[in-house]
Amino acid sequence: MALREMRASLSAAEAAISARREGEYGRWRDWYRGDWFVGFPVTRDILRANVALMSGEAPAPGRGVVGSSEVYRYQERFSENFPFLYRESSPGR
Amino acid sequence: MIRIFFILSVFIVATLCVEASLTLSADTPWIVSAGEPEAVQRALDDVAADWYKVLGYDPIVLREPPENWRGPVVYLGLDGPWLKDLVKEPWAGAECFVVRVEKDAAGRTALVATGSDVRGAIYAAYALSEELLGVDPWYFWTDHEPAFKGTVEVPEELSLRFGPPTFEYRGWFINDEDLFSAFCPDPMRENVFSLEMYDRIFETVLRLRGNMAVPATFAFPDEQSQVLAARRGLALNMHHIQVVGLNTYRWPADVPYSYQEYPEILTREWQRCVDFLSQFENVWTVGYRGKHDRPFWVDDPSLDSPEKRGALISRAIAAQVEMIRKKQPDAMIISNLWMEGATLYHAGHIEIPTGVVLVWPDDGAGVPRDGGQVKAGQGVYYHTAMLSSWHNQLSEMVPPGRIYAELGRFVRAGATRFFLVNLSDVRPVPLSTDCAMKFVWDASAYIEKSDQENRDAFLLDWSRRQFGAAMAAEVARVYGGYFDLPTTGGRRRGISGFIPRFASCSGSCRRRCAPGRRCRRRESPGGGARWRWSSRRRAYWSAGAKRRVGWRDVSLPTGGISSAGTSRFSWHCTGIPTRCWARTRGRSWRGRAGRRMWRCGR
Numbered sequence: 256m257a258l259r260e261m262r263a264s265l266s267a268a269e270a271a272i273s274a275r276r277e278g279e280y281g282r283w284r285d286w287y288r289g290d291w292f293v294g295f296p297v298t299r300d301i302l303r304a305n306v307a308l309m310s311g312e313a314p315a316p317g318r319g320v321v322g323s324s325e326v327y328r329y330q331e332r333f334s335e336n337f338p339f340l341y342r343e344s345s346p347g348r
Numbered sequence: 349m350i351r352i353f354f355i356l357s358v359f360i361v362a363t364l365c366v367e368a369s370l371t372l373s374a375d376t377p378w379i380v381s382a383g384e385p386e387a388v389q390r391a392l393d394d395v396a397a398d399w400y401k402v403l404g405y406d407p408i409v410l411r412e413p414p415e416n417w418r419g420p421v422v423y424l425g426l427d428g429p430w431l432k433d434l435v436k437e438p439w440a441g442a443e444c445f446v447v448r449v450e451k452d453a454a455g456r457t458a459l460v461a462t463g464s465d466v467r468g469a470i471y472a473a474y475a476l477s478e479e480l481l482g483v484d485p486w487y488f489w490t491d492h493e494p495a496f497k498g499t500v501e502v503p504e505e506l507s508l509r510f511g512p513p514t515f516e517y518r519g520w521f522i523n524d525e526d527l528f529s530a531f532c533p534d535p536m537r538e539n540v541f542s543l544e545m546y547d548r549i550f551e552t553v554l555r556l557r558g559n560m561a562v563p564a565t566f567a568f569p570d571e572q573s574q575v576l577a578a579r580r581g582l583a584l585n586m587h588h589i590q591v592v593g594l595n596t597y598r599w600p601a602d603v604p605y606s607y608q609e610y611p612e613i614l615t616r617e618w619q620r621c622v623d624f625l626s627q628f629e630n631v632w633t634v635g636y637r638g639k640h641d642r643p644f645w646v647d648d649p650s651l652d653s654p655e656k657r658g659a660l661i662s663r664a665i666a667a668q669v670e671m672i673r674k675k676q677p678d679a680m681i682i683s684n685l686w687m688e689g690a691t692l693y694h695a696g697h698i699e700i701p702t703g704v705v706l707v708w709p710d711d712g713a714g715v716p717r718d719g720g721q722v723k724a725g726q727g728v729y730y731h732t733a734m735l736s737s738w739h740n741q742l743s744e745m746v747p748p749g750r751i752y753a754e755l756g757r758f759v760r761a762g763a764t765r766f767f768l769v770n771l772s773d774v775r776p777v778p779l780s781t782d783c784a785m786k787f788v789w790d791a792s793a794y795i796e797k798s799d800q801e802n803r804d805a806f807l808l809d810w811s812r813r814q815f816g817a818a819m820a821a822e823v824a825r826v827y828g829g830y831f832d833l834p835t836t837g838g839r840r841r842g843i844s845g846f847i848p849r850f851a852s853c854s855g856s857c858r859r860r861c862a863p864g865r866r867c868r869r870r871e872s873p874g875g876g877a878r879w880r881w882s883s884r885r886r887a888y889w890s891a892g893a894k895r896r897v898g899w900r901d902v903s904l905p906t907g908g909i910s911s912a913g914t915s916r917f918s919w920h921c922t923g924i925p926t927r928c929w930a931r932t933r934g935r936s937w938r939g940r941a942g943r944r945m946w947r948c949g950r
Contacts, residue, residue, distance in 0.1 A: 275742075281491060286775065289530025292735045293742050323640075326526050327566050327597070329537040338594055338617050339624065340538060344570035346623040 265302040291321035370502040374405035381427040387581025391470040402481040420457040426469035439464035441512030445472035448507040485555035515767040515788040519560025524735040527773040550580040556785040566597040578628040586633040588686035593621040606648040626675040636664035643688040658697025714746035727766025732780040746780045747831035749803040759791045
C-alpha cells in the first residue's frame with residue numbers, strides 16, 4: 256500500500272515537472288533549471304530513493320538539496336574586501 | 349446638385365478627419381537634447397528599439413528640428429530648450445509627465461512626451477511607447493513583442509497627463525533568485541545573475557512607473573547591479589536584512605557580530621556603507637537583525653528579554669539615522685519591521701526616530717501585519733512571490749482582490765510613502781505584480797470601487813492584454829477560479845500572521861457553500877487582519893491577535909476548509925464541516941446567525 260502510494264507520488268511529481276517544461280519555450284528554455292528552493296527535482300529524487308528502498312533495492316543517487324550558499328556562490332572576491340565587493344570602493348582608498 | 353453637394357461634404361469631412369490625426373512613421377524625426385541625463389537617454393534607447401519593432405526603422409534623432417522641415421516631429425526628454433515653450437503650465441509634483449499633440453514654435457505638429465524631472469521624462473517616453481506604439485510593459489516577460497505597423501495614427505486632440513503618483517516610492521525586490529542564477533548567470537561571477545537580465549528588470553520597473561530597486565538578496569553596496577539600477581534612474585533601497593546596505597550574509601567568520609558586545613565594529617562597517625552609497629539616491633533602511641535572515645539574538649543570545657532586544661534595536665537605528673543624516677540630510681529613511689521587528693514594535697519595545705518612515709511588512713502573502721494600526725506617512729513591504737516551506741514561489745499566489753483590499757487600506761490611511769514588492773524571479777508573477785504596480789502609481793482609479801469590481805476588471809484587462817479580446821472573458825474566468833482554489837496549507841509555530849497561500853474570497857460565499865449549509869458574511873467594523881479560523885481542534889490567530897489559542901501546526905483537511913483572502917473578513921466556505929470565527933480588537937464572534945460572524949458548515 257505504502258509503496259503504491261509512493262509510486263503514485265513519484266508519477267505525479269514527474270508529471271508536474273513535465274508540465275512545467277511547457278513553460279520553457281523560446282528565450283525561456285531552461286528557465287526552471289535553477290529550481291533549487293522549491294525543489295521539484297530534489298523532491299523527485301527523494302521519492303525515487305524511497306521507492307527503491309521500499310522495493311528492497313539500493314537507493315538511486317540523488318542531486319542533493321541546494322541551499323542559499325550554493326545559489327549565492329559567486330562574489331567570492333568579497334572575502335578580502337568586506338563589506339565591499341571591489342577593493343577600490345572602500346572609502347579612503 | 350444635391351449629389352455633388354453630398355460628395356463634396358463627404359470629401360470635406362474625410363479631409364478633416366485625416367487632418368485631425370498625426371501620422372507617426374519611422375521617418376518622423378525625434379528632437380532630443382544632447383544634454384539628456386544618462387537615465388533618460390537609456391529609456392530613449394529602449395523606446396528607439398520599440399520604434400524599430402513597430403515602425404520598421406530606427407528613429408531619426410536630431411538635436412533640433414531643421415528650419416525647413418514642416419512635417420511632424422516628436423519632442424522627447426527633459427533637457428531640451430523647447431520645453432518651456434511646449435509645456436508652460438506648472439507640474440503638479442514630482443514624476444509627473446505628459447504625452448500630447450500640439451503645435452511647436454514653428455507651427456509644426458508636435459508629439460510631446462516629457463516630464464517634470466528625470467523619472468517623469470522616462471515615464472513619458474515609455475508611455476508614448478505603451479499608449480501609441482502598443483508596447484506592453486511586460487512584453488519581455490510575457491513574450492508579447494509588439495506587432496509591426498509601419499505607421500501609427502495619433503489623434504491631434506491627444507492630451508494625456510499623469511501624476512503625481514499615489515505612493516512616493518514604488519520598487520521591486522529581486523529576492524531568492526534561484527531561477528535567475530542558473531538561467532542567466534553572470535559570466536564575470538560577480539552579480540548573482542547577468543547585468544543584461546538586470547537591465548531588462550530595471551527597464552520593466554520603469555515601464556511600470558516604479559522608481560526604486562533592491563536588486564538582489566545579498567548584494568554588496570558596490571555591486572554592479574546596484575550601480576546599474578542607479579544609472580537607470582532608480583533609487584536604491586536595502587531590504588530588512590541589509591540595513592544601510594551592509595551584507596551580513598557575507599559577514600566574515602572570524603569577526604564578532606554583536607552590536608551589544610562590539611558596537612564599534614558594526615558602527616565602523618555601517619559607516620563605510622553609508623559613505624559609499626551616499627553617491628546615489630537612496631531610500632535608506634535602518635534596523636538591526638542577525639546575520640543572514642534571522643533575529644540577532646540567534647547569534648547573540650546575551651539579551652534575553654523583549655525589552656532589552658527592542659532597546660538595542662532602537663539604539664542601532666538611532667546611530668544609523670545619525671550617520672545617514674550627516675551624508676544625505678533629506679534622504680528618506682525607513683524602518684522595515686519584518687518578522688521579529690513587527691512583534692517588538694507592537695509590544696512597544698522599539699522606538700522609531702522622528703522622520704523615519706515606518707514600513708509594515710506583510711505576511712509573505714499580501715496581508716500587511718499592521719494589525720489595523722497603519723497610519724498616515726507610513727509604508728508597506730509587500731510580496732507577490734515568497735519562498736518558504738508553505739509558499740509556492742513558482743506561480744501566482746496573491747489574488748488581485750487581496751491587493752486592492754490591503755493596499756487600499758494603506759491608501760485610505762494615507763500610508764503612501766513607500767511600497768516595495770518582493771517578486772523573486774519576476775517571471776512567475778507578472779499578473780499580481782502588474783496589479784500592485786498600477787495601484788500604487790494611481791490608486792484614484794480604483795479606490796472608490798469595490799475590491800470585487802476592481803478584481804474582475806483587472807483580470808479581464810490582463811486577460812485581454814495577454815490573450816486577446818476574443819478569449820479575455822474566458823481566460824479571466826479561469827484566473828478567477830485559480831485564485832479561488834482552496835488548497836491545503838501549513839504553517840510553522842512561531843511565525844504568525846500567515847493567511848494561507850490559497851484563494852481570495854471573491855465575495856462568493858453563498859455560491860461556494862454546499863446546498864443546505866449556512867454561510868454568512870459581514871463586514872468587519874475595524875477592518876484589519878485580526879482573525880482566526882478554527883477547524884475542530886486546530887486554531888490559527890493572526891499577528892494582531894492578543895492571545896494565541898490552539899497554537900500548533902495547522903494541517904487542513906484535504907480540499908481546504910475556508911480561507912480569508914481580503915481584509916474585512918471576507919470568507920468563503922467549501923462545504924467541509926467547519927466553523928469560522930472572526931475577531932477584532934478583543935471581541936470575538938462565533939456561530940450565530942444574525943451576529944457579526946460567519947458560520948460555514950452543517
